[in-house]
Amino acid sequence: MASLTMASARGRWWLRAAFGLGVVLLVAQILAAVPVVRSWLEGHSGTRNALQDAVYLLAAALVWARAALVREDRGAWLLMAGGLTFYAAGTVYWIAVVVHLDPMPYPSAADGMWLAYYPFAYGAVYLLLRARQSRISLSTWLDGLIAASCAAAFASVAFLTGVTAESFGVGLSMLVSVAYPVSDIVLAGVLLGSWALSNWRLERVWTLLLTGMGINTVANALRMLETNSGVYLPSGWTDVLWTVALAVIVLAAWQTPQSSSERRPARALVGMVLPAALAYASMLLLLSDNWRAHPLPFVSSVLAATAITGAIVRMLLTVRTVEKLSDARRQARTDDLTGLPNRRRFLEILRRSLSESDPPVPLAVAIIDLDRFKEINDSFGHHLGDRLLRMVAKRLSEAIGTEGTLARLGGDEFGVIMQNADPVRAQKVAVCLLTALRRPFDLDQIALHVDASIGVAVHPDHGSDHSMLLRQADNAMYVAKNDHRGVALATGAADDVAGRQRLTTLEELRVGLDRGELALHYQPQMHLASGTVTGVEALVRWDHPRRGLVFPDVFLPLAEHAGLMGRLTLQVLDIALAQSRDWRADGLDLVVAVNLSASNLQDTTLPGHVADALSRYEVPPAALHLEVTEEILMRDAARATAVLEELREMGVRLAVDDYGTGYSSLAYLHALPVDDLKLDRAFVTHCDTDPRSAAIVKSTVELAHNLGMRMIAEGVESEAALDRLRDWDCDLVQGYHLSRPLPADRFTAWLAERHIFAQVPSEIDT
Incomplete structure (x- = not known):
């Protein structure tokens, strides 16, 4: 039979009829406990027996139907249906056979059937628990131990009080007599322990099943007490409890299982209070031995002591967990390298200080950014850079003393909060900090000089909340860095407007990248020996929906600072290679040059992205040139070199862009796996009029050729400069004299008008 949803299964007419019959039988069983009705049933034993048989058989049938029709938790309900079937079979056999025998045998087959219910019940609870709690923590296991031990302790009191070894009989009779209370004691522990292991959740299915x-x-405990006391009456209230238990189990079976997202553990307070309450109850049970008429069964004492021991261990574990959480909270608010408060702690202190400032009192915030720290870090290594940061933190801490709170905000940036500091005092403290930093640091016999830029903002003059103050201080720090002032005080609205403009541009750029607003313009590169255009440089523009075409100097620094260069570069690469594919389809085998930033070369996944893009657009690697600046030496040069080597092995040509403006070292030219040098326009533009520029260009062309590289000159703006470069055997040129950067369609038209395109001979590429 195909599995149905719970709703469709419950909608079947015969199932609704069965539930209706169940309600009738439940009401009849309750009425049977009323003395008048019970007296009538004593004279009509057949009716009483049929009623009892019907209750057990119908309950088993309804649970079987649930297991057959609904897939969710099927295994658990098959086990429960099996257990109830044995229970019902035992009841039917007892009523039909055993009660008519004289003397009645003990144990009988009915006892075996009744006892068979328990392993099925244990299995059903286990499967339901496993489906709802895949991973159980140590504290939850302890909660389960406490709950199971406590429940079993109280159950053992009910089942074992006053019971002696003689009352169990001998042989098989003893085994069965012991099995009943042991099974119920274990079941009591399993039920409450499982609730604890489920994190005390109150899911309907789970709650109803455990309750039933x-x-x-x-009811079993009451039956045992009544039998031992000789007061058991058929169709009494104990039978009503059995019937109610069956009804609740059936009701649990036909509840719609909740999804994992809907299953929520109980509140943390419940998880703390319930184990404590159970341990307290176990302790009271042990103490009750002093005033009980019968001594507490030994098993009950052991179980209660187990619950208390589990509670003690649980308490110790909780204390340890609290200590770990406290340590984690402290560590989460402490900078690992310097031991100073980190950005999170800094913001907490600042927010609290501002909220407690009523009425507002002057409070200053300073942002300290070390100048040229990356150069120090990359030149001398990260180990020495970390030592320097620790020494900087120590010196700043000594300089600030009790004047404020110092924190490391990240990287080479520090923050200071100064209580009761007006602008004059705040600037004075900032100057003292800067003076302390400017004293040389002795590291491994190297005296390093460190400078910094400090921006200061004061509450309430420059902002009423923490975000405004930090923004103003950050803007002031940029002013100090750009103007080489050292210390700058926020000026209010103007700085804030500039900061907001940067943030707005950055957010618009993020959206623009998502919307594909980047566009490429192409500037031709001419091969001087043949006079033909052999390639283009792809120059990125931002086609802003409101501001129009935005040039890269506006947004590339923001993208670099915000970590967006990876996304931006991959988009540029996609656009350039798609255009290269289209040109190649039209017979224009142009080489396309794309610029990489220094941060791109720290990404070891870049070669894989490039390879995927070349394959996707079916462009050969030799048709792609990648240009990098000398700034790579200011970062992790070893990693950048590894990335460049992998790109070159793919067949992609590499060029050093803006040569002569950065670190320009013959040592790195010898080590870097590059094919071309691209001389900066500052030297090329005036090479026909300035002897110094001419000497630099001519010698650099010779240097490139001697190193087996090609020379590309950019910034060619006159025919005279072009002639000089041709005389010096420069390989490729680009500049406004040839063409400004153009959109792809206009560049294609420009190329067609001049008829200066030719496929590059193989000897030119090498």
Whole structure:
């Protein structure tokens, strides 16, 4: 039979009829406990027996139907249906056979059937628990131990008080007599322990099942007490409890299982209070031995002591967890390298200080950014850079003393909060900090001089909340860095407007990248020996929906600072290679040059992205040139070199862009796996009029050729400069004299008008 949803299964007419019959039988069983009705049933034993058989058989049938029709938790309900079937079979056999025998045998086959219910019940609870709790923590296991031990302790009191070894009989009779209370004691522990292991959740299915099975266990205990006391009456209230237990179990079976997202553990307070309450109850049970008429069963004492021991261990574990959480909270607010408060702690202190400032009192915030720290870090290594940061933190801490709170905000940036500091005092403290930093640091016999830029903002003059103050201080720090002032005080609205403009541009750029607003313009590169255009440089523009075409000097620094260069570069690469594919389809085998930033070369996944893009657009690697600046030496040069080597092995040509403006070292030219040098326009533009520029260009062309590289000159703006470069055997040129950067369609038209395109001979490429 195909599995149905719970709703469709419950909608079947015969199932609704069965539930209706169940309600009738439940009401009849309750009425049977009323003395007048019970007296009538004593004279009509057949009716009483049929009623009892019908209750057990219908309950088993309804759970079987649930397991057959609904897939969710099927295994658990098959087990429960099997257990109830044995229970019902035992009841039917008892009523039909055993009660008519004289003397009645003990144990009988009915006892075996009743006892068979328990392993099925244990299995059903286990499967339901496993489906709802895949991973159980140590504290939850302890909660389960406490709950199971406490429940079993109280159950053992009910089942074992006053019971002696003689009352169990001998042989098989003893085994069966012991099995009943032991099974119920274990079941009581399993039920409450499983609730604890489920994190005390209150899911309907789970709650109803545990409640029904719990009522059944209570009814068994009452039956045992009544039998031992000789007061048991058929169709009494104990039978009503059994019937109610069956009804609740059936109701649990036909509840719609909640999804994992809907299953929520109980509140943390419940998870703390319930284990404590159970341990307290176990302790009271042990103490009750002093005033009880019968001594507490030994098993009950052991179980209660187990619950208390589990509670003690749980408490110790909780204390340890609290200590770990406290340590984690402290570590999460402390900078690992310097031991100073980190950005999170800094913001907490600042927010609290501002909220407690009523009425507002002057409070200053300073942002300290070390100048040229990356150069120090990359030149001398990260180990020495970390030592320097620790020494900087120590010196700043000594300089600030009790004047404020110092924190490391990240990288080479520090923050200071100064209480009761007006602008004059705040600037004075900032100057003292800067003076302290400017004293040389002795590191491994190297005296390093460190400078810094400090921006200061004061509450309430420059902002009423923490975000405004930090923004103003950050803007002032940029002013100090750009103007080489050292210390700058926020000026209010103007700085804030500039900061907001930067943030707005950055957010618009993020959106623009998502919307594909980048566009490429192409500037031709001419091969001087043949006079033909052999390639183009792809120059990125931002086609802003409101501001129009935005040039890269506006947004590339922001993208670099915000970590967006990876996304931006991959988009540029995609656009350039798509255009290269289209040109190649039209017979224009142009080489396309794309610029990489220094941060791109720290990404070891870049070669894989490039390879995927070349394959996707079916462009050969030799048709792609990648240009990098000398700034790579200011970062992790070893990693950048590894990335460049992998790109070159793919067949992509590499060029050093803006040569002569950066670190320009013959040592790195010898080590870097590059094919071309691209001389900066500052030297090329005036090479026909300035002897110094001419000497630099001519010698650089010779240097490139001697190193087996090609020379590309950019910034060619006159025919005279072009002639000089041709005389010096420069390989490729580009500049406004040839063409400004143009959109792809206009560049294609420009190329067609001049008829200066030719496929590059193989000897030119090498």
